[in-house]
Amino acid sequence: MTKLVFVKPDGTEMTVEATNGSTVMQTALDNGIEEIVADCGGSCSCATCHCYIDDAWQSKLNPPDEIETDMLDCVLDRKPGSRLSCQIEVSDDLDGLHIALPSAQF
Numbered sequence: 001m002t003k004l005v006f007v008k009p010d011g012t013e014m015t016v017e018a019t020n021g022s023t024v025m026q027t028a029l030d031n032g033i034e035e036i037v038a039d040c041g042g043s044c045s046c047a048t049c050h051c052y053i054d055d056a057w058q059s060k061l062n063p064p065d066e067i068e069t070d071m072l073d074c075v076l077d078r079k080p081g082s083r084l085s086c087q088i089e090v091s092d093d094l095d096g097l098h099i100a101l102p103s104a105q106f
C-alpha cells in the first residue's frame, strides 16, 4: 500500500492508504475528501479533481498530456503545480506524496 497525504486549504493533513494502479482522484473519493469533486468520473473532461503537487514530487509523476494541459486552463486558481488528480496513477514511487487541495473546484 502507498500512503498519500491530502492537505486541506486550512493546512490540515489527512494520510490515507492508496491502492497501486488506482488514481489519486479515486483515492480521494474513497476516503471522503470533499475538495475533490470528480464530476466526470476520471475521464479528464471536467477539471473538478484539480489539486496541487509540490515541485519536489513533479519528477516522479508522468507529465500532463495535452488533454490534461488543456483542461487545466479551466480550473479556478491554476498554479505551476496544478494537476488533475484523475490523471495521477498511484504507485510505490508516490509513497508519501502530498496533494494540496484547492479551496474550491468551480
Ligand code: FES
Binding pocket: 025, 037, 038, 039, 040, 041, 042, 043, 044, 045, 046, 047, 048, 049, 071, 084, 085, 086, 087
Ligand atoms: S475527474 Fe474529471 S477531469 Fe478528473
